[in-house]
Amino acid sequence: MTRYTQPTTFYTKEHEWVTVHNDLATVGITHYAENQLGDIVFVELPDVGAEFSTGDDMAVVESVKAASDVYAPIAGKVVEVNPVLADKPETVNESPREKGWFCVLEIKDGAEIAKLMDEEAYKAFCEGL
Amino acid sequence: MSDQTTENLKRTPLYDVHVEHGAKLVPFAGYEMPVQYPMGVKDEHLWTREKAGLFDVSHMGPCFLSLEDGIGGGDEAHAKIAALVETLVPSDIAGLKEGQARLTVLLNEDGGILDDLIITRPIGEAAQGSLYIVVNGAVKDADWALFERSFQGKAVLTRADDRILFALQGPKAVDVMSDFFPGCEDLKFMHHMPFELNGTSCIVSRCGYTGEDGFEVLVKPEAGLPLVKEMLTDERVQPIGLGARDSLRLEAGLCLYGHDMDPTRDPVEADLAWVIQKVRRERADFPGADRILKARAEGPAEKRVGIRPLERAPAREGTMIEVGGEPVGIVTSGGFGPSVDHPVAMGYVRSDLAEPGTKIDLMVRGKARPAEVVSLPFVPHNYKR
Structure with missing residues (x-):
């Protein structure tokens, strides 16, 4: 498995970001996603210890308008969730790439990372929307 | 969103105004409607509670119902048109004063709710024998078909959904409105006045769907378009989309047809028994009166x-x-x-x-x-x- 000794960020077509560092992946949603959702009023995070396959419903983001699912970008086991989001869900709007992270996954299959988009590819993907 | 879902959608006369203001448009009740503007649902909601929000509700179903043998004739003509409408709704329409409006419900034979609507009695002897009625956009065709079936040969329906119907809601609405319609500040809740605007007649009603003070205006596009554009240049006014309209009415405890009430629910279950005035309860002459009055007496x-x-x-x-x-x-x-x-x-x-x-x-x-x-x-x- 490739070792990402420096944190490296990848993206999905569902507008999640995945920052990979060694065998852990921190996951959140992108600025594009939070902007589309609008004012976020609640985030339902997974339980620590929960295991997901790629594409499973992992979290739910509720805006004033509607509820939206967040899918597991890669397979893995949840080792940590962001404690800030319980009381301050708006952090996702204010700082989607930093303070508004959702959870940390223990990566099950490092080969999955290669299927994700890098920053340049994601930027091009968003411009095409 | 694919083209297929949008190609049959209608646009209101204010469509270009929405686009100019950066609205995100979605299909709603057969129209392309603004769900939000760049301000966002939350801030649009808060703006309306503090200042004045302008809502395009031209997708709704404004109409006029007039006696077939002509209007005019004062109270007698009003009694005649009211008696027709009261065969479909449980509210006291005959008892409306000139200029007064009432929320009511359209009932099926079982007393289930087909729609909620506002019925207004016009002002002036010459206008009696007609009613101004606003029904919901999503069911307007069905409502109007029911009116035409029920009142055939007795009353004529005139659709007015080619006009602009907009609402200005919030604590600053009255100040903004009185600049354009001097005297409208004296209107009380659920009352209306006719106005002339650039030679076009329009209807100004003090009502709304946010829980705030506010007005609704029915006006022809040629006069309404410049009016709305000018109102939107006022620093107290922001355009507000369907997203905030929904959160505002929900906080105000107001029902959304098709969601909080539908043909399976009667007005008592829907906690709308107050729309049935005493005179109608006593006569028990509306559709589904047995079920509704039983539910009222025994509890739903x-x-x-x-x-x-x-x-x-x-x-x-x-x-x-x-x-x-x-x-x-x-x-x-x-x-x-x-x-x-x-x-x-x-x-x-x-x-x-x-x-x-x-x-x-x-x-x-x-x-x-x-x-x-x-x-x-x-x-x-x-x-x-």
């Missing part, structure tokens, strides 16, 4: 209530309500209330659980979330009585 099996989730997770429409693991009801509208800063909902529960303070569970994504039955509205109404 289920009742519409306000619901306050006690945690931060909103409960959306369709969420099941349980007590002790038993299903006892369903959420019919739910979301987040920006003014009260917590989730808000409405729904139907078994009548014995309808008392404010009753603890219930909302089954959100398989988890029981604690909630409480509360009295409506979530925010006090600011109507000018």
Whole structure:
């Protein structure tokens, strides 16, 4: 498995970001996603210890308008969730790439990372929307 | 969104104004309507509660119903048109004063709610024998077909949904409106006045769907378009989309047709028994009167209530309500209330659980979330009585 000794960020077509560092992946949603959702009023995070396959419903983001699912970008086991989001869900709007992270996954299959988009590819993907 | 879903959609005369203001447009009731503007749902909601929000509601169903043998003729003509309409609604239309409006419901033969609508009696002897009626956009064709079937040979229906119907809502609405329609500030809640605007007649009503003081204006596009554009240059006014319209009406405890009421619910269950005035109860001459009056006397099996989730997770429409693991009801509208800063909902529960303070569970994504039955509205109404 490739070792990402420096944190490296990848993206999905569902507008999640995945920052990979060694065998852990921190996951959140992108600025594009939070902007589309609008004012976020609640985030339902997974339980620590929960295991997901790629594409499973992992979290739910509720805006004033509607509820939206967040899918597991890669397979893995949840080792940590962001404690800030319980009381301050708006952090996702204010700082989607930093303070508004959702959870940390223990990566099950490092080969999955290669299927994700890098920053340049994601930027091009968003411009095409 | 594919082209297929948008190609048959209609546009209101204010479509270009929405686009100019950066609206995000969605299909709604057969129209391409603004769901939000760049300001965002939450800030549009808060703006309306503090200042003045302008809503395009031209997708709705304004119409006029007039006696076939002509209008004019004062009270006698009003009594005649009212008697026709009262065969379909349980409210006292005959008893309306000139200029007065009333919320009512259109009933099927079983007393189920086909729509909610506002019926207004015009001002002036020459206009008697006609009524100004606004029905919901999503069901206007069905409502109008029912009117035409029911009143054939007796009254003529004139659709007015080619015009602009807009609402200006919020505490600053009256100041803005009185610049354009001097004298409208004297109107009381649920009353209207006719105005002339650049030689075109229009109708200004003091009513709305936000719980705030405000007005609705029906005006032809040639006069209405410049009016709306000018109003939107006022620093107190912002255009407001359907997203905030929904959160505003939900906080105000107001029903959304097709969600909080439908043909399976009668007005008593829907907690709208107040639309049936005493004179109509005594005559018991409206569709489904047996069921409705029985429900009123004995209490309905289920009742519409306000619901306050006690945690931060909103409960959306369709969420099941349980007590002790038993299903006892369903959420019919739910979301987040920006003014009260917590989730808000409405729904139907078994009548014995309808008392404010009753603890219930909302089954959100398989988890029981604690909630409480509360009295409506979530925010006090600011109507000018």
